Amino acid sequence: MMNRRGFMLQTEDQYYLSLRDGRRVFYRGQPVEDLLSHPELGPAIRHAAVDFRMAHDPQYRDRAVVTDEDGTYSRFYHIPKSSQDLKKRRDLIALSTRLGGTVVPLIHEIGTDALFGLMEVTQVMDHELGTHYSERVRNFWQQARDHDYALAVAQTDVKGDRSKRPSDQPDPDMYLRIVKRTSDGIVVRGAKVHTSVSINANWLIALPTREMREADKDYAVAFVLPVNTPGLTLITSPFLSSLHHDMERPISSQHKMVESFTWFDDVFIPHEQVFLNGEWQFAGMLAKAFVEFHRFTAVSYKLPLLELITGVSALLAKYNGIDKARHIQNALSDLVLYEMTVRSILDNAADRGEMVAPGVFRPHIPLVNLAKYHFATGLHQAFHHVQDIAGGLLVTAPGEEDLSHPELGPVLRRYLQGRDVGGENRLKALYLASDLVASDLAAYHLVLAVHAEGSIEAEKMTAVKSYPWEQVEAWARQIAGISD
Numbered sequence: 378m379m380n381r382r383g384f385m386l387q388t389e390d391q392y393y394l395s396l397r398d399g400r401r402v403f404y405r406g407q408p409v410e411d412l413l414s415h416p417e418l419g420p421a422i423r424h425a426a427v428d429f430r431m432a433h434d435p436q437y438r439d440r441a442v443v444t445d446e447d448g449t450y451s452r453f454y455h456i457p458k459s460s461q462d463l464k465k466r467r468d469l470i471a472l473s474t475r476l477g478g479t480v481v482p483l484i485h486e487i488g489t490d491a492l493f494g495l496m497e498v499t500q501v502m503d504h505e506l507g508t509h510y511s512e513r514v515r516n517f518w519q520q521a522r523d524h525d526y527a528l529a530v531a532q533t534d535v536k537g538d539r540s541k542r543p544s545d546q547p548d549p550d551m552y553l554r555i556v557k558r559t560s561d562g563i564v565v566r567g568a569k570v571h572t573s574v575s576i577n578a579n580w581l582i583a584l585p586t587r588e589m590r591e592a593d594k595d596y597a598v599a600f601v602l603p604v605n606t607p608g609l610t611l612i613t614s615p616f617l618s619s620l621h622h623d624m625e626r627p628i629s630s631q632h633k634m635v636e637s638f639t640w641f642d643d644v645f646i647p648h649e650q651v652f653l654n655g656e657w658q659f660a661g662m663l664a665k666a667f668v669e670f671h672r673f674t675a676v677s678y679k680l681p682l683l684e685l686i687t688g689v690s691a692l693l694a695k696y697n698g699i700d701k702a703r704h705i706q707n708a709l710s711d712l713v714l715y716e717m718t719v720r721s722i723l724d725n726a727a728d729r730g731e732m733v734a735p736g737v738f739r740p741h742i743p744l745v746n747l748a749k750y751h752f753a754t755g756l757h758q759a760f761h762h763v764q765d766i767a768g769g770l771l772v773t774a775p776g777e778e779d780l781s782h783p784e785l786g787p788v789l790r791r792y793l794q795g796r797d798v799g800g801e802n803r804l805k806a807l808y809l810a811s812d813l814v815a816s817d818l819a820a821y822h823l824v825l826a827v828h829a830e831g832s833i834e835a836e837k838m839t840a841v842k843s844y845p846w847e848q849v850e851a852w853a854r855q856i857a858g859i860s861d
Contacts, residue, residue: 384448387525388433389426395527395579396422400605402576402637404613412576417618421635425527425577427473427482428453432525437476440469453485454522456493457738463673463727470677478628479685479813481678483574488528490674491582492518493737494666495599495652500734502659510652511735517601517650521580529578529604531569531639532667534586543589543596552596553583553641555655562647563654565598571829572639575611578604581639585653588661597660599653600646608644611637617817624777625808629818668831673740675830676723676748682813682822683716683752686759689810690766696795696803697768708762715755722748743843750836756826760814770807771815780804 387395393413402409404418412418431441432451443455457463474481492514499510521528534543537551546552553567565583575581582601589597602609614636623630653663690712694700700709726744733739764771774793779785780801793800812818827833854860 384450384523385525386432386442386449386451387429387527389429392426392429392527393422396577398603398605400576401610402613403610405615409576409613417615418576418613418635420631421574421633422577424477424480424632424634425482425484425574427476428485428527429525431469431473431476437472440465440472450522451485451525453489454518454525456496456518456736457730458732458736459738460727460730462738463730463740464724467673467677467723467727470674471680474678474681478632479682480628480632480634480818483634483678484527484529484577486674486678487530487573487671488521488526488578488580488582490670491528491530491584491667492521493670493739494584494663494668495582496735496737497733497739498659498663498666499652501662502653502656504734506656508656513649514652524579526579527574527577528580528582529572529575530582530584530667531572531575532584532586532664533569533571535568535570536586542593543587544592552586552593553598555595555598556643558654562645563598563600563651565600565641565644565646567641569639569641570636572611572637573634575604575637575639576613576635580604581609583641584667585660585664587664589657591657593660594655594657597653597655597657598651599663600651602644602646602650606644608642610640610642612640613637617821622777624780624805626812626816626818627805627809628812629816669739669742669745672749672830672836673723673726673745676719676745676752679752680716680720680723683712683719683759686763686810686813687712687716689806689813690763692806693767693810696798696806697766698796699766705766708766712759712762715759719748719752719755722751743840746836746839749830750833750840753826753833753836757823760819760823763810763814767807767810767814770804771811774804774807774811777808 396412402412404415409415409418412422431437441452442449443452452465452469455462457466470481470486495514496511496518499514502508503511534552537546537548543552543554550567553565553569555563556566557564569583580601581604584599585597617629617633617635653659687709691700691709694705694709699705722744726740726748729741729744730738731741775789780789790800793803795803
């Protein structure tokens with residue numbers, strides 16, 4: 378739908394149609410001609426459309442879109458200029474995740490994180506090297522904003538022998554690299570992994586995964602390309618294969634995010650779509666700039682998960698008649714304090730952010746890393762609390778077909794009743810808890826906590842590095858009376 382300034386806010390149907398563009402996608406060794414009708418990938422496409430539905434729903438539109446001097450467009454594309462802008466972005470990400478049943482749509486969130494990081498770094502690069510990358514980034518951002526593109530980001534290389542640098546690998550294609558430069562652009566070869574929502578996206582942004590040295594300059598590359606570009610192949614992970622039972626899997630039967638192995642087989646990228654072309658000094662800076670914006674996004678979309686596991690734990694404690702037990706109250710208190718702490722650190726990261734070139738307000742880097750670290754290191758224990766409160770029926774309960782059986786259903790409703798609740802509703806609460814903490818989706822969340830948006834160790838190091846060691850050591854020497 379075109380708005381008054383000619384900008385487009387894609388509708389759900391327009392989004393679906395935009396994915397029928399000849400892109401090369403495989404699932405379990407088979408080419409996928411139509412994503413929407415595919416039994417496993419279709420739910421991921423419909424889930425991602427949450428972002429577009431919000432923009433056209435009167436209930437959410439004021440939070441999902443922005444109207445300013447440029448026109449009306451998705452708030453995801455709004456460049457943050459203040460802590461208030463960051464908080465509005467956080468709230469929108471959390472809203473889309475709640476509507477997605479704790480699974481973030483991500484098709485606007487991750488790509489705009491990358492664009493904000495690119496805006497920051499290319500401005501510095503242009504100033505120091507005399508390049509003109511920031512204009513290219515700004516032009517693509519405007520194009521993506523005006524057409525409301527769905528975006529994905531490919532950052533993590535396959536890496537091969539991780540003890541070796543990109544240029545030292547026995548196979549030179551273990552990191553994405555430039556294999557040819559022409560008057561019109563570059564040709565790249567290699568592969569990226571963990572590429573979230575790639576099959577859902579209109580465009581794919583490729584970024585370096587680490588710092589580089591001069592010998593690695595051909596690996597220092599960043600660009601954007603349409604997902605149907607010749608030579609680009611997406612091999613989809615089957616991990617979250619759906620259990621198609623809406624009652625037993627109230628989240629994962631309807632909401633899923635799909636990752637891909639992303640293969641670049643001598644792909645041509647025109648110069649106007651290239652944002653880093655051998656400037657090895659800036660590869661690490663760009664990798665980090667994206668990650669700092671994306672960790673803010675990550676914690677924003679983790680909050681609904683923490684809210685829901687706390688809510689279902691409280692519900693099951695009542696249904697099981699154990700809500701007054703001291704150890705259960707302690708477990709519920711731990712869940713509440715965990716969620717409140719993560720939220721408070723994230724709020725502080727927005728409040729203490731800073732303006733970086735060219736006019737992008739960035740969250741406070743140590744605090745956003747602390748928020749992500751606290752979330753990541755606490756999730757396993759939080760899931761343990763839910764499992765403890767819910768009980769063994771998380772994994773031993775009968776199926777929803779048994780509940781609808783004319784003979785078995787009444788028996789189950791009677792014997793599985795709890796305190797002030799019938800057997801069917803207690804089972805529904807157990808099914809929800811099982812989907813959250815005892816399923817493929819649960820394993821997915823736990824692995825993401827450890828690895829997504831960077832490792833726990835990287836988050837810890839980034840947060841600790843900012844600590845005023847010299848100041849506290851000097852004070853300790855003063856109090857101890859050490860003069861030399």
